[in-house]
Amino acid sequence: MEVLALLDCLSAPACLLSQAVGGLKIGMLLFLVASGLTLIFGVLGIINFAHGILYMLGAYFAWQAMELTGHFGLSVLIGAIGVGIFGLAFERGLIKRVYESNLLIQILLCYAVILIVDDLVMIIWGDEFLSSIGVPEIFQVPPLFIFDAVIPPFHLAIIFTSLLIAILLWMLMTRSRFGSLVRAAAINPKMLEALGINTNFIRYSVFVLGSFLAGLGGALAASERSIVSQMGNSILIESFIVTVIGGMGSIGGAFLASLIIGMARSFGAVAMPLFTDGLMFLIMVLVLILRPRGIMGEKK
Amino acid sequence: MLILKNVTKSFGGIIATNDVSMKLKPGSINAIIGPNGAGKTTLFNLITGKIKNDAGQIFIEDKNITGLSELQITHLGVARAFQITNIFPSFSVKESITAAILAKNHGLNNIWKRFKDHPAQEESKNIAAITGLDEVFNIQSDELSHGDQKLLDIALALAMKPQVLLLDEPTAGMGSEERWKMINRVKDLWKKTNMTLVFIEHDMDIVFNVAQKIYVLHQGEILAEGSPKSIKNNQNVIDAYLGGGQKKNEST
Amino acid sequence: MNVSIKDSFKKDAIYSVVSWIALLSLYFIFNDHGIQDIITKVAILGLFAMSLNILIGYLGLIAFGHATFFAAGAYTLGLFLQSDFIIEYNIGSWSIPIALSLSVLLPGILATIVGVICIRLREIYFSFLTLAFQMIFYSLILALVGITGGDQGLMGGFPKPPFLGIDLGIHFHFYAFTTFIVILAVFLMRQIIESPFGYGLRMIRDNHERPAALGFNIRSHQLLAFIIAGSLAGLAGSLQALLDVGAYPEWAFWSKSAEPLFMILLGGMQTFLGPLLGALIFELLNDFVSANTRYYGLILGLVILIFVLGFKKGLLDWIVIRGRKN
Numbered sequence: 001m002e003v004l005a006l007l008d009c010l011s012a013p014a015c016l017l018s019q020a021v022g023g024l025k026i027g028m029l030l031f032l033v034a035s036g037l038t039l040i041f042g043v044l045g046i047i048n049f050a051h052g053i054l055y056m057l058g059a060y061f062a063w064q065a066m067e068l069t070g071h072f073g074l075s076v077l078i079g080a081i082g083v084g085i086f087g088l089a090f091e092r093g094l095i096k097r098v099y100e101s102n103l104l105i106q107i108l109l110c111y112a113v114i115l116i117v118d119d120l121v122m123i124i125w126g127d128e129f130l131s132s133i134g135v136p137e138i139f140q141v142p143p144l145f146i147f148d149a150v151i152p153p154f155h156l157a158i159i160f161t162s163l164l165i166a167i168l169l170w171m172l173m174t175r176s177r178f179g180s181l182v183r184a185a186a187i188n189p190k191m192l193e194a195l196g197i198n199t200n201f202i203r204y205s206v207f208v209l210g211s212f213l214a215g216l217g218g219a220l221a222a223s224e225r226s227i228v229s230q231m232g233n234s235i236l237i238e239s240f241i242v243t244v245i246g247g248m249g250s251i252g253g254a255f256l257a258s259l260i261i262g263m264a265r266s267f268g269a270v271a272m273p274l275f276t277d278g279l280m281f282l283i284m285v286l287v288l289i290l291r292p293r294g295i296m297g298e299k300k
Numbered sequence: 301m302l303i304l305k306n307v308t309k310s311f312g313g314i315i316a317t318n319d320v321s322m323k324l325k326p327g328s329i330n331a332i333i334g335p336n337g338a339g340k341t342t343l344f345n346l347i348t349g350k351i352k353n354d355a356g357q358i359f360i361e362d363k364n365i366t367g368l369s370e371l372q373i374t375h376l377g378v379a380r381a382f383q384i385t386n387i388f389p390s391f392s393v394k395e396s397i398t399a400a401i402l403a404k405n406h407g408l409n410n411i412w413k414r415f416k417d418h419p420a421q422e423e424s425k426n427i428a429a430i431t432g433l434d435e436v437f438n439i440q441s442d443e444l445s446h447g448d449q450k451l452l453d454i455a456l457a458l459a460m461k462p463q464v465l466l467l468d469e470p471t472a473g474m475g476s477e478e479r480w481k482m483i484n485r486v487k488d489l490w491k492k493t494n495m496t497l498v499f500i501e502h503d504m505d506i507v508f509n510v511a512q513k514i515y516v517l518h519q520g521e522i523l524a525e526g527s528p529k530s531i532k533n534n535q536n537v538i539d540a541y542l543g544g545g546q547k548k549n550e551s552t
Numbered sequence: 553m554n555v556s557i558k559d560s561f562k563k564d565a566i567y568s569v570v571s572w573i574a575l576l577s578l579y580f581i582f583n584d585h586g587i588q589d590i591i592t593k594v595a596i597l598g599l600f601a602m603s604l605n606i607l608i609g610y611l612g613l614i615a616f617g618h619a620t621f622f623a624a625g626a627y628t629l630g631l632f633l634q635s636d637f638i639i640e641y642n643i644g645s646w647s648i649p650i651a652l653s654l655s656v657l658l659p660g661i662l663a664t665i666v667g668v669i670c671i672r673l674r675e676i677y678f679s680f681l682t683l684a685f686q687m688i689f690y691s692l693i694l695a696l697v698g699i700t701g702g703d704q705g706l707m708g709g710f711p712k713p714p715f716l717g718i719d720l721g722i723h724f725h726f727y728a729f730t731t732f733i734v735i736l737a738v739f740l741m742r743q744i745i746e747s748p749f750g751y752g753l754r755m756i757r758d759n760h761e762r763p764a765a766l767g768f769n770i771r772s773h774q775l776l777a778f779i780i781a782g783s784l785a786g787l788a789g790s791l792q793a794l795l796d797v798g799a800y801p802e803w804a805f806w807s808k809s810a811e812p813l814f815m816i817l818l819g820g821m822q823t824f825l826g827p828l829l830g831a832l833i834f835e836l837l838n839d840f841v842s843a844n845t846r847y848y849g850l851i852l853g854l855v856i857l858i859f860v861l862g863f864k865k866g867l868l869d870w871i872v873i874r875g876r877k878n
């Protein structure tokens with residue numbers, strides 16, 4: 001572990017600021033993906049182990065849309081909506097059938113879907129890396145220099161977009177009728193059914209919402225990174241960590257945990273580049289041991 | 301002798317057991333009655349250490365068992381059967397009882413013997429016989445009738461060779477005839493051993509006929525205790541308990 | 553009916569010896585390195601899957617980090633055989649038996665530490681915690697480049713000095729030795745599963761609340777099962793390391809833990825040998841599919857879907873249940 005490197009960075013405003021902005025960007029993108037995972041668990045009671053492929057598909061769909069339209073915003077939107085539709089088919093076609101099954105069956109179903117979709121993606125788009133879809137033109141400007149820290153304006157844009165979506169999501173869950181139905185469904189689905197509310201509808205709309213968010217995360221990420229079928233793996237693992245640390249089913253917890261993990265990643269890369277993953281899992285283990293319900297998880 | 305001194309337990313705002321004291325004579329047969337939610341099951345949970353009391357003390361003979369674990373209390377001779385049958389679905393009757401006997405004797409830690417050839421299998425036959433499960437001895441638990449599952453639950457408790465046996469609504473979910481059959485079997489068991497037996501029961505006929513002593517529980521408190529005769533004529537009981545019962549009948 | 557204790561033990565012992573002889577005959581019947589190696593691989597993977605099934609099928613705990621112990625066994629063996637220790641103390645011909653013993657012991661110790669912490673949690677939380685430990689272990693392997701070779705894996709091979717007339721460099725010796733060790737381990741597992749201890753596991757799986765009221769301490773039982781399963785996975789890992797003359801970080805990655813889950817699903821978790829059959833199907837599928845198409849994942853995924861949504865249970869479970877009904 002390179003403690004000195006970390007101390008150097010923490011005491012230099014340039015390094016501190018650029019790592020912090022980097023961590024914020026990672027954290028916010030992670031939140032988009034993880035919030036869906038935690039929401040799906042909270043309402044449907046299942047862990048979507050295939051959540052990573054939604055992120056990956058978001059990137060591919062956006063890439064394809066960019067090829068066809070050349071418009072960045074539109075492509076990102078198409079990517080996210082496309083994944084939302086995929087999520088609908090996935091839930092209605094497969095997930096629906098294993099709600100009552102045990103964890104092992106659910107894990108294996110998702111594992112199967114990961115294997116299949118990975119190969120389908122390879123068949124459609126080939127197994128070479130695709131280049132990123134690029135940053136929209138208005139952001140193709142020199143980076144900002146704040147306290148000598150190099151900060152690309154586009155990163156700020158991603159942070160603000162994600163933040164905006166987090167706020168919208170929070171409002172949707174706390175201020176709308178849909179939100180209160182979803183929360184009621186998480187606590188007592190039988191009661192809702194007794195009141196004549198279609199819980200099936202709530203289930204798949206939550207799944208679609210979660211898919212849409214993951215797709216959006218993938219599409220936004222595709223602006224700067226190359227696209228490959230395995231790109232969902234590490235974000236899946238990180239989303240698990242976020243879900244557990246934040247408290248399974250808690251959006252607020254996912255937000256906090258995403259920031260923690262984003263920062264751990266960003267500063268961990270300075271302090272112990274080879275053990276950043278290990279560091280995140282260590283945090284997860286500690287949370288599970290000390291507070292199994294997570295930072296903001298509710299008691300069952 | 302099982303003694304409870306001022307035992308109290310609350311869950312959040314609800315006081316489930318309020319200042320309950322009891323003295324159960326060795327070898328006696330006792331009933332606890334009271335409406336749903338009166339705290340009967342909670343009382344059993346407290347005695348067996350499944351949950352911890354907030355105040356008060358519990359003794360077996362002279363030993364203070366307050367705060368001991370469920371595991372320890374079981375080994376001190378308190379066994380129970382549950383209101384909602386609590387058995388091992390994939391085990392046959394024979395396997396279930398054998399496993400319970402081994403559990404009691406710490407025999408489940410043995411890696412070198414074969415379960416199927418274990419001498420405890422023979423002993424399980426006796427327990428099945430006295431509980432009337434010999435005819436379904438080789439049937440898998442989840443395929444048993446409701447009544448037999450309840451009996452199996454009791455048989456598991458008997459395998460503990462308990463001094464004190466607590467039965468939580470042994471006749472729950474049965475028709476009148478079946479209820480009597482069950483309670484007579486329980487009474488037989490009690491006669492054959494010198495256990496102290498406590499059962500929770502809603503059927504007043506049964507309670508007044510079988511129990512030597514009755515405790516009436518109401519909102520966590522002991523409203524009355526005594527012989528069947530004294531309970532029958534207790535004005536408090538008639539007001540509160542039978543009154544509550546009537547209200548319930550009206551609403552359903 | 554009245555079989556004595558020794559008899560059922562003896563019966564299993566005889567089955568084991570007969571199986572080994574049968575496997576040895578297969579070696580000569582097939583006389584083809586390809587097929588012979590498939591049998592060796594199936595034996596190793598089968599041991600891995602069966603060790604996990606102690607937890608999944610008998611104890612009812614979905615452990616999702618079992619590859620931790622597989623990899624721990626593999627690295628223990630490799631690192632020990634590469635160490636100067638052997639030359640310094642002139643262990644020579646004893647190095648393989650010692651290495652194998654260590655590959656059971658160290659993963660067992662690791663499983664004790666991980667198990668003490670994990671079994672406090674239930675269901676999905678248990679699964680997540682085992683997964684987290686696995687990923688920490690994986691990250692450690694990658695990070696400790698100086699010892700483990702990082703993402704390259706344990707390179708440079710290691711010596712396999714002959715012992716007791718067994719030379720693992722000879723193909724037949726390796727085959728006979730591996731199958732012998734696996735059968736021995738399976739025999740042991742059989743004894744454990746059929747013992748009172750094994751029925752204790754089933755009790756916990758069926759109902760984790762009732763045992764306390766029967767005076768049965770399930771914590772220590774669960775922990776011991778976790779340790780046994782971990783040690784045996786370590787043994788499987790060390791055999792794999794002997795086979796490949798190396799050890800790789802992917803063996804500690806989560807997908808390596810998914811493989812035995814898949815084998816258990818294929819073969820069946822309620823039948824003792826189910827996971828072994830699952831390993832056979834898995835290996836054949838692997839070989840066949842990767843020989844005939846690039847789209848390995850597509851085919852494998854479809855097969856899993858068929859099992860998950862169609863059969864809903866493993867092949868051997870299915871056969872046994874059908875057999876009982878008829």
Ligand SMILES: Nc1ncnc2c1ncn2[C@@H]1O[C@H](COP(=O)(O)OP(=O)(O)O)[C@@H](O)[C@H]1O
Nearest residue numbers: 311314316334335336337338339340341342343
């Ligand atoms: N584990 C628990 N947590 C919270 N409340 C409980 C718990 N167990 C029992 N209670 C409450 O305590 C009261 C008594 O319950 P119980 O002992 O089951 O009644 P009875 O067996 O007489 O029907 C009820 O109001 C019940 O809701």
Ligand SMILES: [Mg+2]
Nearest residue numbers: 340341342383
């Ligand atoms: Mg009750």
